[in-house]
Amino acid sequence: MILALGAPPLASQGSEQATAGEKPLSLFEFFCGQDDSIPLIQLDTDWGQLVRDKMKEEYQPGVLRFRHKDGSMAALDVKVRARGNIRKQVCHYPPIKIKAKKSQLKALGFQPANDLKMVLPCSNGRLFNDCVVREALIYHLYQIVYPVHFRAKLVNVESLKDEKERSAFPALFVEDEEECAARLGARVIQDGVIRPSSLEREAYLKMCFFQYMIANTDWSVPNRHNLETLAIPGSDRLVPVPYDFDYAGFTGTNYAVPYHALPIENVNQRFFLGQKVTEAEALETSKFFLDRKEELLQRCATFGLLDEREVFSAQKYLSTFFDLLENEKKVVRIFANAD
Numbered sequence: 001m002i003l004a005l006g007a008p009p010l011a012s013q014g015s016e017q018a019t020a021g022e023k024p025l026s027l028f029e030f031f032c033g034q035d036d037s038i039p040l041i042q043l044d045t046d047w048g049q050l051v052r053d054k055m056k057e058e059y060q061p062g063v064l065r066f067r068h069k070d071g072s073m074a075a076l077d078v079k080v081r082a083r084g085n086i087r088k089q090v091c092h093y094p095p096i097k098i099k100a101k102k103s104q105l106k107a108l109g110f111q112p113a114n115d116l117k118m119v120l121p122c123s124n125g126r127l128f129n130d131c132v133v134r135e136a137l138i139y140h141l142y143q144i145v146y147p148v149h150f151r152a153k154l155v156n157v158e159s160l161k162d163e164k165e166r167s168a169f170p171a172l173f174v175e176d177e178e179e180c181a182a183r184l185g186a187r188v189i190q191d192g193v194i195r196p197s198s199l200e201r202e203a204y205l206k207m208c209f210f211q212y213m214i215a216n217t218d219w220s221v222p223n224r225h226n227l228e229t230l231a232i233p234g235s236d237r238l239v240p241v242p243y244d245f246d247y248a249g250f251t252g253t254n255y256a257v258p259y260h261a262l263p264i265e266n267v268n269q270r271f272f273l274g275q276k277v278t279e280a281e282a283l284e285t286s287k288f289f290l291d292r293k294e295e296l297l298q299r300c301a302t303f304g305l306l307d308e309r310e311v312f313s314a315q316k317y318l319s320t321f322f323d324l325l326e327n328e329k330k331v332v333r334i335f336a337n338a339d
Contacts, residue, residue: 026112027116028114028173030110039153042065042158043080043159044063045061045159047159054088056082059099060079060080061078062098064098077101082094082095090122091255092124095117096117096118098115114179115176116173116176119172132169132171134306136170137303141210144295145210146203146210148203148239150175151175155172157169180241186233188229189230196221199239200235200237201237211242212270213321214245215249215250216248218247220273249266274337282332283331
């Protein structure tokens with residue numbers, strides 16, 4: 001089914017679709033290209049069945065509707081299934097994967113690509129919605145820190161509730177690793193043992209400091225936990241790309257707890273997981289972050305769907321990190337751990 005229903009365009013809509021002679025965009029790129037707006041989409045499926053059968057990860061039918069580049073309402077028949085690990089177990093609503101038919105995508109002028117990966121609020125209510133927005137912000141903050149990153153796009157979702165009225169909530173599209181690799185001309189490396197020494201040093205250091213900044217310890221290099229590793233042209237070492245930040249203290253989920261072996265009691269206590277960091281590396285990387293302090297804080301202020309209270313909270317959270325970096329003795333004591 002492909003529909004084209006007349007409708008007014010979204011305000012501040014960008015030129016997301018490819019022009020004549022250019023390669024068509026994927027659906028993810030289409031949404032990501034709307035830099036100055038938060039797209040409104042409709043996703044209808046049997047949510048009760050999705051929740052009941054989330055551990056099975058079986059596809060079920062749905063319909064995805066969104067504004068096309070000309071302002072008309074486009075619709076795609078899709079298949080929807082649960083995905084993920086911990087979130088699928090602890091959350092009422094699991095993260096989902098959305099698969100569209102290639103023929104329908106082509107008919108609408110899109111490049112058939114990988115399935116859409118969407119993060120939903122863990123449950124109903126403002127607190128859960130805020131967590132999705134803050135996690136989306138983390139992806140955008142990391143874009144400031146390092147050029148090799150996963151793109152993410154915050155959207156507003158409307159969906160039928162009890163087949164009577166529509167409910168609305170924020171959700172997060174996260175770039176598929178293969179689509180990210182294709183964008184960068186890179187390869188996803190999933191085999192073999194990975195050690196910090198296998199990684200591009202600058203990328204590793206900035207990632208470690210970033211994870212400390214957002215108070216995230218839910219990642220690991222050896223088993224690639226919440227990390228992808230990419231072979232980037234021109235680099236003789238792999239580049240780590242972090243994702244899944246729901247256990248970060250900055251995100252604020254109510255189910256996040258630190259790994260039992262770590263010497264912290266809650267996820268808001270920062271703990272540095274970087275290894276064999278020299279004093280010179282610690283000082284240089286701290287200067288890098290201090291130089292971007294205002295840009296990172298400003299990104300919090302301008303990020304969509306964060307109200308004044310949330311902006312203040314986000315900036316205050318990051319400011320404690322920057323205050324620490326102003327003290328070189330503390331920087332050396334916390335981050336420099338080379339033998």
